[in-house]
Amino acid sequence: MPERIAVLGGVYSNSLALEAACRDALSRGAEALYCLGDLGAFGPYPERVFPLLEQYRVTTIQGNYEESLASGRADCNCGYTDPRDNHFAQISYDYTSRNTSSAAKRWMGTLPGTLRLEFAGRRVLLAHGSPRRINEFLWQSTSPAPFLSRLLDEHRADLLLVTHTGLHWHRRLPGGRDVVNVGVVGRPPNNGRTDVYYTLLTARDGVKVEFVPVAYDAERLARDMRAEKLPEEFIETILTGWWTTCLEILPAKERAAGKF
């Protein structure tokens, strides 16, 4: 039974940050690594992610990207509603789809949608968006405790781990259960810094939750993105740490915290 595990959210083709996060997690004594899906999107060269997942033995579940690519959908099914968000989402998806082999897409279809573990005596449930919908956004300011308690009851879990929003947070519920959005390693959390975040869970007096910042070569990623002619808006986010696209989906509080 491991005493420390690392959980990574959306990779978004950022293989440089993925490798930095995996190394960092191992150096901190993580005994098992998990990824909650969305391997592609946003960044360059999607196929550079797969060998790293193998090398670092990262157990991976499906995000909406994997589900969409595997099933041949025309869009990412990200769950955006505003045309401005969908415009940039489509650019990412088309690029990722063009640069992902059919063998990789078939493999994505074999990944599980959710995963259950036992950790620190807790029933842990890993999901991409939420346990009930792969593309549901669980934001901190719109996921109140009563609602999360209901989700945990319905899905028989004590600790729920999700990603999909790009912003990490932790809410301890009455009764001592927990919901953690593990954040993403693909891009910074809209805070004006270039570091990305993953989540470290330690079995100590229950579960200790830590969000770990990871520095990586963002300049190099930006060069790779330019070489692949990805939008300047995406490159700006990588270099400044401020989100420039897909902002309309943000709730009021999260929107107010960013620059745009």
Next chain:
Amino acid sequence: MTESPLQSFPSVPLLALDTLWFQVAGTICNLRCTHCFIACSPENHSHEMLTLQTVRRYLQEGEELGVREYYFTGGEPFMNRELFPILEATLRLGPATVLTNGLFLDAQRCARLKELESDSEYSLDLRISVDGWGPEDHDRIRGEGTFDRTMAGVRRLWEAGLNPVLTVTELAEGIASPSGRERFLEQLRRLGISKPRLKVLSLFRMGAEQRRERGYHPWERLEAGTTVDAEKLQCGSGRMVTSRGVYVCPILIDFSAAQMGQTLRQTLRPFALAYPACYTCHVQGVTCRT
């Protein structure tokens, strides 16, 4: 046994009670907009104002049922004298959104709203209703001088540190198109709002709108056997509380058969999409949520 006429319409299960609406100002409004689907006005008392005490009772039931988000509409919510304590109680439990015409947003109310927002770990959103890009359409629907006064309220909110969502009906030709939206967003940027937010809403051909343009055609109904997506429809994940009880959704509160019970628990069952407005939601993929 006689067959219920409702059985010939497709039915939507309540997947989960995620969204709880409050008709907090009833059907009472300072305006009498000519497209209002429930014909709100200063004299329309079909649904009365909700009291803090009533709202508290439903908030408690909502908490027990694990509601995710709360919406407040009317009528004009700011005409309810208990709106601020109501919002304060709500924001302890979860995120809140208020739908308003923006005419009551003086500096003092904006500052109080900002205070409520800052004190809560949850989001507080204001949604301001606008028709068209300027006074030409807006004032014709809502009354002389209202566009400028509404936009002044929007600006005061922004200056107080709140960033409202502007909701625009499809009444103005082309407003939902990319260029129509961009023109509107640009207008907000010129007001100094650097992060403009916009939602385009469909019109429902009932209430005052029925007299302004037209009602529904007889064929604008959902037929039995139509596949409906409960995840996309508001009635698949929400309910509406008014002074008369709990309704299936915010749109159908003028129909007594759309009142499903007096407590939230009594309404956790499927609903037959028997109304022409259901056709609008289904065909246009309307959700009243932001």
